[in-house]
Amino acid sequence: MIKLDGIHVSTEIKKQIATEVLALKNNCKKIPHLAAVLVGDDGASETYVNAKVKDCAEVGFQSTLIRLPSTISENELITEINKLNNNDAIDGFIVQLPIPKHINEQIIIKTIAPNKDVDGFHPQSVGKMALNLHTFIPATPLGVLKLIEHYKIETAGKHCVVIGRSHIVGSPMSILMGRNAYPGNCTVTLTHSKTKNLKEICLTADIIIAALGKPEFLTADYVKQGAVVIDVGITRVKSDLTKSGYKLLGDVKYDEVSAKCSYITPVPGGVGPMTRAALLLNTLFAVKK
């Protein structure tokens, strides 16, 4: 069993990005500049956004954090987004989700200029991805692709089962793994809450991508000997065994599943750091386009 080491691979990717940034600097070219819009003061969102700012610093990107009050109106937020759309200094930006409920998320996402949509959530980015055109790919699926690529895992003709059909992970993941590309060319089965015989389906999978958000859902009896298992889930659960009083669990019961796998991602240290690196790749792509 080979552990898919997201910390190692993301570090490698960040080193490559840092080298490219240095080359840009040395050639007096524009340094990539990512902006993040944080609406309100949700603790988790704060943590994510701060991590993104830190990642930018690590590779030499410029970054700007724009804090807006949770009471902001939809129109005011649209105005802020249009400022970023029209600001040539900003190459790409994200609006950290979720946003307050009085604001329509889809309207906000559609307001982001497609050429700055580094989250890859704009309908045009999603459509281009489905059409196998060069575009921004949502960070988590892109991180998974990069991990598969780094370990040169064979995908063509393999049966890939994706569990969960969220718009940010499962659904794009299923599209990407079925495209005529590497990684890709899998026979892909997309499963979700309405799926009836999930265990039976998973047992036929060469590659399982678990993105349903249920801690330790995927047990060994779902997994064929020699399968590749990618665990996208990450849930914080209470624990008496850690100082902090909690621990992070993936969607996969790691100890028992890993014994059957050819490759598996740990949680933490698997898909999580790859997601962070993928946002940097998208920002670099925004500059290069």
Next chain:
Amino acid sequence: MIKLDGIHVSTEIKKQIATEVLALKNNCKKIPHLAAVLVGDDGASETYVNAKVKDCAEVGFQSTLIRLPSTISENELITEINKLNNNDAIDGFIVQLPIPKHINEQIIIKTIAPNKDVDGFHPQSVGKMALNLHTFIPATPLGVLKLIEHYKIETAGKHCVVIGRSHIVGSPMSILMGRNAYPGNCTVTLTHSKTKNLKEICLTADIIIAALGKPEFLTADYVKQGAVVIDVGITRVKSDLTKSGYKLLGDVKYDEVSAKCSYITPVPGGVGPMTRAALLLNTLFAVKK
């Protein structure tokens, strides 16, 4: 076995559309107006476009056929498209594919204004479809959905196997059947030329959508007793038995497969007429939006 009668259902749909058009007329509102751009003189394209014009007349839509020479340059074609984008009299339009090889198809598709993209091929339409937002859906997949809907075929939790991953049929079909909607909520497996054990996979399918373009490929040994089989393929093959000297064959070996099915589409008279009706539905949608 119930034959999914695309001629009957499409006639019903056209009647409904005609009624809506009449109501628009009676209320002195704008009559839907579809334009079709035909580049060059490909025989098959000519037939398709003429059928679309005829369909418009049948439901009371206005239509305009724009013929352009095969020698037209990419820029000239873009200019023609922009005229249609800016022409308020035109609600929606299609550029009949294929277009001559010296013109980049993707550039042409992207030039069409998304709000007039009745073919549903623009990246923004594809993305919205994947995000389960209200939008234009490519005509063939939309026609299949309408057929399933008309016969009230249960889809939630069913295993739907799509054969073929073209951007105009298989790929959108797989996305649509997996969405949280009706028809939809299927566990969907997308198969294609790289798929290894297609027969085995098809034998687990409750619904098979064949869109690979190989006449009579799907034989009875691929089909589980009681399955629903939708045949999207249509290939013209030589025949000594018909006056015209040719006949139309689907991707499904109808006689032997139909004996095992709960529902099946014939070819011709199944998905074909539904595709034509779906373009009219998209045109009506362009007006209503």
